[in-house]
Amino acid sequence: MNSQDRRNRSASVDVLVVDDEEDIRELLELSLLRMGLGCDAAGTVAEARALLAERRYRLCLTDMRLPDGDGLELVEFIQHHQPGLPVAVITAFGSIETAIRALKAGAFDFVTKPVELKALRELVTHALKLQPPSGEAAPDGRRNLIGSSAALAQLRVQVDKLARNQAPVFIHGESGTGKEVIARLIHGLGARAAGPFVPVNCGAISPDLMESEFFGHRKGSFTGATADKEGLFQAAHGGTLFLDEVGELPLAMQVKLLRAIQERAVRPVGAHAEVAVDVRILSASHRDLAQLVNENRFRQDLYFRINVITLRVPPLRERREDIPALAEHVLALLAQREGGPVRSLAAGALAVLQQHPFPGNVRELENLLERACAMCDGEEITTADLDLHPTEGLTQSMQLGRFEDDGEDDSDDERIRILRALDETRWNRSAAARQLGMTLRQLRYRLQKWGMD
Numbered sequence: 001m002n003s004q005d006r007r008n009r010s011a012s013v014d015v016l017v018v019d020d021e022e023d024i025r026e027l028l029e030l031s032l033l034r035m036g037l038g039c040d041a042a043g044t045v046a047e048a049r050a051l052l053a054e055r056r057y058r059l060c061l062t063d064m065r066l067p068d069g070d071g072l073e074l075v076e077f078i079q080h081h082q083p084g085l086p087v088a089v090i091t092a093f094g095s096i097e098t099a100i101r102a103l104k105a106g107a108f109d110f111v112t113k114p115v116e117l118k119a120l121r122e123l124v125t126h127a128l129k130l131q132p133p134s135g136e137a138a139p140d141g142r143r144n145l146i147g148s149s150a151a152l153a154q155l156r157v158q159v160d161k162l163a164r165n166q167a168p169v170f171i172h173g174e175s176g177t178g179k180e181v182i183a184r185l186i187h188g189l190g191a192r193a194a195g196p197f198v199p200v201n202c203g204a205i206s207p208d209l210m211e212s213e214f215f216g217h218r219k220g221s222f223t224g225a226t227a228d229k230e231g232l233f234q235a236a237h238g239g240t241l242f243l244d245e246v247g248e249l250p251l252a253m254q255v256k257l258l259r260a261i262q263e264r265a266v267r268p269v270g271a272h273a274e275v276a277v278d279v280r281i282l283s284a285s286h287r288d289l290a291q292l293v294n295e296n297r298f299r300q301d302l303y304f305r306i307n308v309i310t311l312r313v314p315p316l317r318e319r320r321e322d323i324p325a326l327a328e329h330v331l332a333l334l335a336q337r338e339g340g341p342v343r344s345l346a347a348g349a350l351a352v353l354q355q356h357p358f359p360g361n362v363r364e365l366e367n368l369l370e371r372a373c374a375m376c377d378g379e380e381i382t383t384a385d386l387d388l389h390p391t392e393g394l395t396q397s398m399q400l401g402r403f404e405d406d407g408e409d410d411s412d413d414e415r416i417r418i419l420r421a422l423d424e425t426r427w428n429r430s431a432a433a434r435q436l437g438m439t440l441r442q443l444r445y446r447l448q449k450w451g452m453d
Helices: 003-008 022-034 045-054 071-081 096-105 117-128 150-163 179-188 207-215 251-263 289-294 300-306 316-338 347-355 361-375 394-400 412-424 429-436 440-449
Strands: 013-018 038-042 059-063 087-092 109-113 169-172 197-201 240-244 280-285 309-312
Touching: 013 022, 013 045, 022 038, 022 117, 038 045, 045 059, 045 071, 059 071, 059 117, 071 087, 071 096, 087 096, 096 109, 109 117, 150 179, 150 309, 150 316, 169 179, 179 197, 179 240, 179 280, 207 251, 251 300, 289 300, 316 347, 316 361, 347 361, 412 429, 412 440, 429 440
Parallel strands: 013 038, 013 059, 059 087, 087 109, 169 280, 169 309, 197 240, 240 280
Antiparallel strands: none
């Protein structure tokens, strides 16, 4: 059966396959046919461009090495002429740098030669779930990005673009900027939206339990393992695994995580065989991973694997014009939750908020307004209801994310930082101490001194 006969068996031509090796084209066409997809084939960049000019496809699969150019050139051509068309590249085994270049240029994903058919089918399935770009906001209004600043507008464009590929994304931003919200948006707008979104705070898991938490375990594999348990990778199969505060992972766990990402498989504790997993990795941290790499506290190979594309989330002080809209949104949610009237901000209170540096960013604004609603007697929040704490010098220390003073500092600033770190780690004192850059003994001493242990 020739290529034309196979295409005629499909109701439509969905995929453009570009490869100069006839046997590879044959393999890809047969695999796509078994999925009920028709395809056209091209052996050069010129032939592919001609076919793209004639008809619309749902997916393009292209080899990186072609007689008259390369796949990267085709990725850029499609991005310019048909930006809604997902394009996946086929690259030689071990050429991860080439694949990363393609992802940064706008490719949806990549597969390596020799092509593994299971990985190919997963890629095609996810790619065909992508909807044409509509320019609309997130499907869940509660997870939308609130505001109209230029910084936020740029962030929306970046999120929409990243949602249309499978590249690992590292989301960098200060504590409280909404990094998990961004990760949920990328997931919710992408091809994996119907799959699970599994967030994990890497700093809140005990090092002794990390392997079991990430990869699962078999019954009887250690004391207390009374039943089989699936790990976070298995729970995220078909969807997205979000590694928050990834910089807190111990080096030993970083090695195992790198292998799981590279092999797309995990081995549960106590198991003899690996389990294949299909997940997209999104990660985040308020810390500078490059600096951790230089300090030999984060593996360079893992850094390059998860940091294919970096997305910076601006702090609230860089988009002060969004504070009125954010405050209105938060107050509406609080009223809905409490069942009372929607409170408003007096002009003076709003002016004070817009001058506040917000070292804790959006999370600080949410907590501040929640306290103000509890203190407010009427339906208008005044400056007196806000109860702003002194923050001079706090912004810089929050950016550094470290505790610099080993002395006995009883300032409000220190209490705010420690309470915020404990809140972020769900009162895991070991994780909070690491985040603050102090020892567990130092943290316990302060909590005992304040009567909070």
